[in-house]
Each structure stands twice: as structure tokens, then as C-alpha cells.
Amino acid sequence: MAEMYSTPHEILYYEADVTGKLSLPMIFNLVVLSSTKQSVDLGVGPKFTHENGVGWIILQEDMKINRRPVDGEQVILQTMAKEFNPFFAKRLYRILDQAGNVLVDVDAFYTMVDMEKRKVARIPQAMVDAYQADQVKRIPRLAEPTKFEEGMEADQVQEYAVRFSDIDSNQHVNNSKYPDWMQDVLGADFITSHEPTAVNIKYEQEVRLGEYVRSEVKIVGNTTLHQIWANGTLSAEAEITWTEL
Amino acid sequence: MAEMYSTPHEILYYEADVTGKLSLPMIFNLVVLSSTKQSVDLGVGPKFTHENGVGWIILQEDMKINRRPVDGEQVILQTMAKEFNPFFAKRLYRILDQAGNVLVDVDAFYTMVDMEKRKVARIPQAMVDAYQADQVKRIPRLAEPTKFEEGMEADQVQEYAVRFSDIDSNQHVNNSKYPDWMQDVLGADFITSHEPTAVNIKYEQEVRLGEYVRSEVKIVGNTTLHQIWANGTLSAEAEITWTEL
The missing domain is CATH 3.10.129.10 (Hotdog Thioesterase)
Structure with missing residues (x-):
């Protein structure tokens, strides 16, 4: 069973939008920041993936936002490697406030690609071991977003x-x-x-x-x-x- | 004589560009971050300016870049309020590496505006006092950038x-x-x-x-x-x- 990784972060003014709250795009950067830091700490960060000719590709993120933190607020970024199989991985992300309230909660679904061939690659066993992720045969997919079908008229x-x-x-x-x-x-x-x-x-x-x-x-x-x-x-x-x- | 204000910062992956170095646009955000933090520490931050109906406008920045720091590097952001007169202010910014080398050096020229009327406003004396800036009659302007004259054909x-x-x-x-x-x-x-x-x-x-x-x-x-x-x-x-x- 993987452990939850935590790292502190202060919301900086250029991470906030016109409302003074953490911008929607920056939420996506901050959650990934925690897993990048965790990977570096565990010796399987960008240096490791580059040397192995592979890279993580995010396939899907399903995010709940309870409250967007504001400029200057101290938050805690958390992440955990949930489930891995040879080609796919699921990761949990959270942003907490100082009182421990969950501000943002994300399920993310990843695959690994061969950076040169640009096709799906096997996840190195060293990474699975480092993250202590549950190894499973099949990872349940995340719920699909409601489709905006091709041919529907855009507003x-x-x-x-x-x-x-x-x-x-x-x-x-x-x-x-x-x-x-x-x-x-x-x-x-x-x-x-x-x-x-x-x-x-x-x-x-x-x-x-x-x-x-x-x-x-x-x-x-x-x-x-x-x-x-x-x-x-x-x-x-x-x-x-x-x-x- | 004002004192130099320092604050640490780690270059985050989304602050780097495709080369892995701190991006050019993000250098502009990081330098301003230090003066925002200094202003908040001195009680004359965004809350003070908003309450006084004024805001800082950057007129010019003259920047020397000796080396762009890389993703994950720990740097020190420094700033000092150099000279103020009733309507203009000059500020110095620096980004240092861990060994104290100057990576980036900026002279910045500011004015204060009335946020409602959108015209030049007098800098509140409380701010000048807080920053301990030198009060001068005339602030020497920064050197102008070489002009790309209207009518010259763009490349x-x-x-x-x-x-x-x-x-x-x-x-x-x-x-x-x-x-x-x-x-x-x-x-x-x-x-x-x-x-x-x-x-x-x-x-x-x-x-x-x-x-x-x-x-x-x-x-x-x-x-x-x-x-x-x-x-x-x-x-x-x-x-x-x-x-x-």
C-alpha cells in the first residue's frame, strides 16, 4: 500500500486569476508538482525517466473543487500512487488548507510512453517498487466526461x-x-x-x-x-x- | 537608505520553459514577487494600496540576465526601494543562486495610479516611510530601448x-x-x-x-x-x- 506524500506550497500572486483565487489552469500544475517532487525524492523523477527513454502522459483527470485557495494562502499538496499495471497508473491528488480541509481532490489516470517511438511503453518495475503502488491486473477506468458530440453546434x-x-x-x-x-x-x-x-x-x-x-x-x-x-x-x-x- | 529584502524561492517545473530553464516571462513574475512580499511584510501590500484606491504601474524594466536558473534550483529573490519622489519610484531586483552569484539584475521604474480615475496619483508617504527609500526631487530615467520605429518593416x-x-x-x-x-x-x-x-x-x-x-x-x-x-x-x-x- 502506497503512502501519501505531502509537500507545502504558498499560492503566489501570479498563480491567482483576476479574482485573487488560484486559477483553474494553475490547479492542474500544482497537483502534478506534488507527484514530480515525490518522484524526485524516490529517485524516479525526470532524470530517471529521461535516462530510461520514457515519459508519463496524463490520459484523464477527474477533479472536485470544494474551494479555490487565495493568493498568499499556505496549502499542502498531497499525492499517492494508487494502482499500477504494466501500462497504466492511477494516482490520487489533493490540495488541503492549513486546517486539513480538502480543497481539491483529483483522480488521475496515466500511461507511460516511449519518448522516441511515441507509443505506449511498459512502466519500469523500479518505479512501481519505489511508489509502493498496488499492482493490479486491470485498473478501473474513470467515469467519462459527458460528450460534446461532433456535429453538435457550439455556443x-x-x-x-x-x-x-x-x-x-x-x-x-x-x-x-x-x-x-x-x-x-x-x-x-x-x-x-x-x-x-x-x-x-x-x-x-x-x-x-x-x-x-x-x-x-x-x-x-x-x-x-x-x-x-x-x-x-x-x-x-x-x-x-x-x-x- | 533602504535595506535589501530577501526571500527564497525554488524554481518549479511549470516556471521553466522547454529548455528546463526559468522562462523569460516567469523571470518578470519572480522579481515582482519579491517586492509584493516585502510590501506585505511592511504593511503596505495589496490590501493597503486597495484601501487607498491606488496601484503600482510598472513603466520600464531594464534587465541583465547572467544565467537562467533551472527547474528545481533554489534561488534568492532580492529587492530594494531605491529612490522615490511624489509620483515615481525606482526599485532594484536581483535573483541570486545559492553561492550568492547574481543571476538576474533589474532596474525597474514605477508610477502610482488612482485605480478609479486611471491617472497618476501621489505615492502615500506611509509607503515611502515603510520602504525607507531615498526621497529625491528628480529620479534619473532609465536608458531607453533602441526604437523599432513605426513604419520600419517587421521581420x-x-x-x-x-x-x-x-x-x-x-x-x-x-x-x-x-x-x-x-x-x-x-x-x-x-x-x-x-x-x-x-x-x-x-x-x-x-x-x-x-x-x-x-x-x-x-x-x-x-x-x-x-x-x-x-x-x-x-x-x-x-x-x-x-x-x-
């Missing part, structure tokens, strides 16, 4: 040129940029009058520098259904639940 | 839709987004084969949500001259010096 659409700063050291668009494009297409009036309470996002295809993406959204009551397209290919889809402020 | 041009995540709690585009647009227009081949060693940037006009900006660059040897335009208005100009890798 709002916006195109974005991928910027150099959108690319991370994996040479593709950082996964925090998808929620960035997904919230932006809703417009300032919607985002500043609604608080996100849940995000279920599936990453389908990586996006690279020099590409243009199209962010499409269908608004269904307090739920928004999202698709991100690049070069005619579906790159990500998501369902976001909101509370009106 | 490369790119348009960007301002994203919700580009806006900070001052309700306008965060100042780190200008170097973001300025490096992006150069293209991945240029940015990954050149290292920035100096940036002299002047902010002319704030940019707001819903606007489109045009980033123009003129390449003159190892120097690039930049203009950012929004709605036919010059929003920022800069001169960036590069070393070929």
Missing part, C-alpha cells in the same frame, strides 16, 4: 495560436493549457460570475508548437461541455461543472 | 487573442505577458538556439481582456527590437539582446 468558439510558453519540457503543450483554453472561450462575464466545482478532462492527442487550436463549448445549464481541436483532430474534451456566484 | 509578426489567464488582479494584462508575446513571435528555432542576456522593456499602454494584440519584431544581429500593438495603440516596446548557443 462559443475561439481560436488560439499555441505560444512558445505553452510548451513544456516534454516538447508538447502543457496539460494546464487545455483548461486555460476551455475557460477562456466562455468569456469573462461567465468566468467571473461562476465558480468551477468539478472538471473531468480527457486528453486525446498532444498539441505542438506552431499549431492553432480551436476551443469549442456547449453550455448546458451549469455544466459546460468542451472540445479542443488541432488540425482537425480532437485533442481534449471535458465536462466542467459550475456554481453561479 | 516577423504574430497576432494573439488576450486570454482570461493573461489578466491579473489589476484587471489588465499581466506584465509578464509582453515578454511572452515578444519571444513567441521569434519562433521556436530562434528561441531555442539563442539565450536572452538583456531585456529593456517599456510599457506604454495597458491591454485588457477581449483585445487582440500584434507582436512585431525586427531582428538586428543578436539584438531584437519589439513592439506590441493593441487596437492601433503601441502597448509596449523592447530591446532584447541574445547570445547564440
Whole structure:
């Protein structure tokens, strides 16, 4: 049974959005930060994966947001490797406040890829051992986000040129940029009058520098259904639940 | 005579770019972080300025970059309020490595604005006292960046839709987004084969949500001259010096 890893973090002003709360895209960066730190501590961090020619790819994140912490707030980032099989891994993430309340809770589903061949690779046994994850035959998939089907008419659409700063050291668009494009297409009036309470996002295809993406959204009551397209290919889809402020 | 304020910071993976080094836009966020923390410590932080209906506006930053720190590196952020007069202020910023080497050195020139009227406001005496800044009649201006004159033909041009995540709690585009647009227009081949060693940037006009900006660059040897335009208005100009890798 894996142990929970904890690391403290202070919300910095440039991690907050116009409301002074931790921005939605930055929540995605902060949760991954905890597993990166855990991996480095256990000797199976980026150096290890690079040397082994492999890399983690996030397939899906299912997130509940109880409260977004504010600029200057001290939080605790937690993570635990839950279940591994030879090709897939499930990880739990949490952001806690100083009183131990769960602010954000995430189930994440990963696969490992051969960085050169860009296809699924076997997870090195040394990693499974380091994380002390439960080794299972089959990992139950996460619930799918409600589909925004191709052909449904989008309520709002916006195109974005991928910027150099959108690319991370994996040479593709950082996964925090998808929620960035997904919230932006809703417009300032919607985002500043609604608080996100849940995000279920599936990453389908990586996006690279020099590409243009199209962010499409269908608004269904307090739920928004999202698709991100690049070069005619579906790159990500998501369902976001909101509370009106 | 003001004292130097210091605060530690660890370079996080999402603050690094594709090269694993602290990204150029994030350097701009980190330096401002130190003065925000100093201001909060001295009781003249965002809460004080908001209550007084004023806000700091950065007019210019003149930056020397000796080395960009890497993902995971522990650095020290330093700042000092150098000179104040009733309407303008000069501040020094530095990023040091663990051995005390100066990695980044910035002279910054600020003014204070009335947030409601959006015009220049008198700097509250309580702030000048708190920072122990030298009070002077006239603050020498920083050297101007070499001009990319209107009418000169740009070598490369790119348009960007301002994203919700580009806006900070001052309700306008965060100042780190200008170097973001300025490096992006150069293209991945240029940015990954050149290292920035100096940036002299002047902010002319704030940019707001819903606007489109045009980033123009003129390449003159190892120097690039930049203009950012929004709605036919010059929003920022800069001169960036590069070393070929």
C-alpha cells in the first residue's frame, strides 16, 4: 500500500486569476508538482525517466473543487500512487488548507510512453517498487466526461495560436493549457460570475508548437461541455461543472 | 537608505520553459514577487494600496540576465526601494543562486495610479516611510530601448487573442505577458538556439481582456527590437539582446 506524500506550497500572486483565487489552469500544475517532487525524492523523477527513454502522459483527470485557495494562502499538496499495471497508473491528488480541509481532490489516470517511438511503453518495475503502488491486473477506468458530440453546434468558439510558453519540457503543450483554453472561450462575464466545482478532462492527442487550436463549448445549464481541436483532430474534451456566484 | 529584502524561492517545473530553464516571462513574475512580499511584510501590500484606491504601474524594466536558473534550483529573490519622489519610484531586483552569484539584475521604474480615475496619483508617504527609500526631487530615467520605429518593416509578426489567464488582479494584462508575446513571435528555432542576456522593456499602454494584440519584431544581429500593438495603440516596446548557443 502506497503512502501519501505531502509537500507545502504558498499560492503566489501570479498563480491567482483576476479574482485573487488560484486559477483553474494553475490547479492542474500544482497537483502534478506534488507527484514530480515525490518522484524526485524516490529517485524516479525526470532524470530517471529521461535516462530510461520514457515519459508519463496524463490520459484523464477527474477533479472536485470544494474551494479555490487565495493568493498568499499556505496549502499542502498531497499525492499517492494508487494502482499500477504494466501500462497504466492511477494516482490520487489533493490540495488541503492549513486546517486539513480538502480543497481539491483529483483522480488521475496515466500511461507511460516511449519518448522516441511515441507509443505506449511498459512502466519500469523500479518505479512501481519505489511508489509502493498496488499492482493490479486491470485498473478501473474513470467515469467519462459527458460528450460534446461532433456535429453538435457550439455556443462559443475561439481560436488560439499555441505560444512558445505553452510548451513544456516534454516538447508538447502543457496539460494546464487545455483548461486555460476551455475557460477562456466562455468569456469573462461567465468566468467571473461562476465558480468551477468539478472538471473531468480527457486528453486525446498532444498539441505542438506552431499549431492553432480551436476551443469549442456547449453550455448546458451549469455544466459546460468542451472540445479542443488541432488540425482537425480532437485533442481534449471535458465536462466542467459550475456554481453561479 | 533602504535595506535589501530577501526571500527564497525554488524554481518549479511549470516556471521553466522547454529548455528546463526559468522562462523569460516567469523571470518578470519572480522579481515582482519579491517586492509584493516585502510590501506585505511592511504593511503596505495589496490590501493597503486597495484601501487607498491606488496601484503600482510598472513603466520600464531594464534587465541583465547572467544565467537562467533551472527547474528545481533554489534561488534568492532580492529587492530594494531605491529612490522615490511624489509620483515615481525606482526599485532594484536581483535573483541570486545559492553561492550568492547574481543571476538576474533589474532596474525597474514605477508610477502610482488612482485605480478609479486611471491617472497618476501621489505615492502615500506611509509607503515611502515603510520602504525607507531615498526621497529625491528628480529620479534619473532609465536608458531607453533602441526604437523599432513605426513604419520600419517587421521581420516577423504574430497576432494573439488576450486570454482570461493573461489578466491579473489589476484587471489588465499581466506584465509578464509582453515578454511572452515578444519571444513567441521569434519562433521556436530562434528561441531555442539563442539565450536572452538583456531585456529593456517599456510599457506604454495597458491591454485588457477581449483585445487582440500584434507582436512585431525586427531582428538586428543578436539584438531584437519589439513592439506590441493593441487596437492601433503601441502597448509596449523592447530591446532584447541574445547570445547564440
